[in-house]
Amino acid sequence: MITSNAKERTDLAGLTQQHQALLDRAVQALHERTFYSQYPEHPSPAIYGEGADKAGLEKYNQLVGKKFEELQQGYPQTWVGQEESPYEQESLSITYPFYEVDTLIQQGQESFDVWRKLSPLERASVLIESLERVKERFFEIAYATMHTTGQAFMMSFQASGPHAADRALEAVAAGYEEQTRFPETQVWEKPMGKFNIKLNKSWRAVPKGLGLVVGCSTFPTWNTVPGMYASLVTGNPVIVKPHPKAILPIAIVIAELQKVLTENGLPPAICQLAVDPDDKLITKDLAEHPAIKLIDYTGGSAFGNYLESLQGKTVFTEKAGVNSVILDSVEDLDKVAQNLAFSLTLYSGQMCTAPQNFFIPSSGIKVGEEIVPYEQVVQKLAEAITELVNNPKAGPHVLGSIQNPATQQRVSQLQNMKGRSVLDTCEIVNPAFANARICTPVLYEVEASDKDVYSQELFGPISLIIKTRDTQESIEVAKQMALEHGAISCGAYTTDAALKEQIMDQMGLAGTPVSFNLTGGIYLNQNAAFSDFHVTGGNPAGNASFTNPEFVIKRFTWVGFREPAID
Secondary structure (H helix, E strand, C coil), X not given: CHHHHHHXXXXXXXXXXXXXXXXXXXXXXXXXXXXXXXXXXXXXXXXXXXCHHHHHHHHHHHHCCCECCCCCCXXXXXXXXXXXXXXXXXXXCCEEEECCHHHHHHHHHHHHHHHHCCCHHHHHHHHHHHHHHHHCCHHHHHHHHHHHHCCCHHHHHHHHHHHHHHHHHHHHHHXXXXXXXXXXXXXXXXXXXXXXXXXXXXXXXXXXXXXXXXXXXXCCCCCXXXXXXXXXXXXXXXXXXXXXXXXXXXXXXXXXXXXXXXXXXXXXHHEEECCCCCCCCCHHHHHHCCCEEEEEEECCHHHHHHHHHCCCCEEEEECCCCXXXXXXXXXXXXXXXXXXXXXXXXXXXXXXXXXXXXXXXXXCEEECCEEECHHHHHHHHHHHHHHHHCCCCCHHXXXXXXCCHHHHHHHHHHHHCCCEEXXXXXXXXXXXXXXXXXXXXXXXXXECCCHXXXXXXXXXXXXXXXXXXXXXXXXXXXXXXXXXHXXXXXXXXXXXXXXXXXXXXXXXXXXXXXXXXXXCCCCCCCCCCCCCCECCCCECCECCCECCHHHHHCCEEEEEEEEEXXX
């Protein structure tokens, strides 16, 4: 075993030298909060090579209908898989190795001592190397994401490739910084008059144990890798439990990480993939196992609340929220309507940051120096949505397709709800995928008093127009919704500086970030690694925020040791 450790550290010396500069730059970016990206977001041949797109599609197609045999977790009990393409509405027929919970736990525990005894720099270097390997498979991951989530190709490439890798790197940098913030050793000397007390002191960042990461069906890598890499960089082996309908994208990431681990003499079980069939769900069994000390979760509030209630666990959640847009005054209503139309149409509203509740005063909003009536504002928004979805060059690529048939059913059930329809869903055809499951956005108008309608997340392409008495009521209700039901994003449009400050103050108290006066090519759905904190942990939409310091420091414990110093 001693010989093995020596080999491991010798091998890792090369990685630490290779990636130290990148790690230092990432830590610097954490503090600067300016634009920084290690992984270019545009799938340009000039960046990723000629033929990279075609090769990625071919590699993805080679995985369809077969066993995914890249993982190095030992002989499985059986093979399972139930993914289907929302674009083709056919099974991918990909199967993955299934392991019993006890097997996963045992293998994770056996890898714990090896992984935790590496230095933070060594762990960070291994993880960065894995991201550099994943970069070579961004196109393959993009097609895997597209055909499991329903995201359009460009979003699939960006979200599951570069943006996810940047978020993972951000977690690695944050974890490395927090573990190296204090000196490892120090001579402590206290004057006592005629003599001094001198102690040798040392400190260790001790990881908490096995981590479990529970993924979601819509963003299988972007929402998974922050917790996964945060636990790993702090010395905790991880078991990743993806959503049964979206396994392949994160399976590729884990396969690449396991290859790097193996190449450097480390157990591949430091990071394991855990899948389950419909008739043998294992998430609760994993979460409740006493060996699991850390849990990361993205998904619905009910299951998230259950995980948060488990004793003896440190749990990081992103759950459901009710996101608002407050409309007060604008300079150009057309540009605002176009921006908002794109935000709620993007990926058919299947984003945790998508806007849902639009608060508009009954008297209308100020546009320049004039007041535009409420009805006209609503109509402008409906027209902007219609124009976008009916654009054959843009509509299908912005909408993507619906991941879960239940989302489509939710839209059809709106007719049973209070209020009136402003814009009904319509059928459009994706020219590349005739069988794509598509549902265009709907607008539904309700009164401010109908809180039972708009105080819940209506996941998918559903937006509610809420007529308020005035902007003050809009702010108050948006704040109340965030405090009571959670919110991950908020949009606000006002040309009044005092009102802007009021919105910042009130929504800040509700733990909700606000995007003001967005037009053009930036949307409230978007969050940038190394700059935007995703979820605040300050309202019921989630108890964690990646990547702030708390996201990593709760994964390990500082333990001190001291003894008398001998001169």
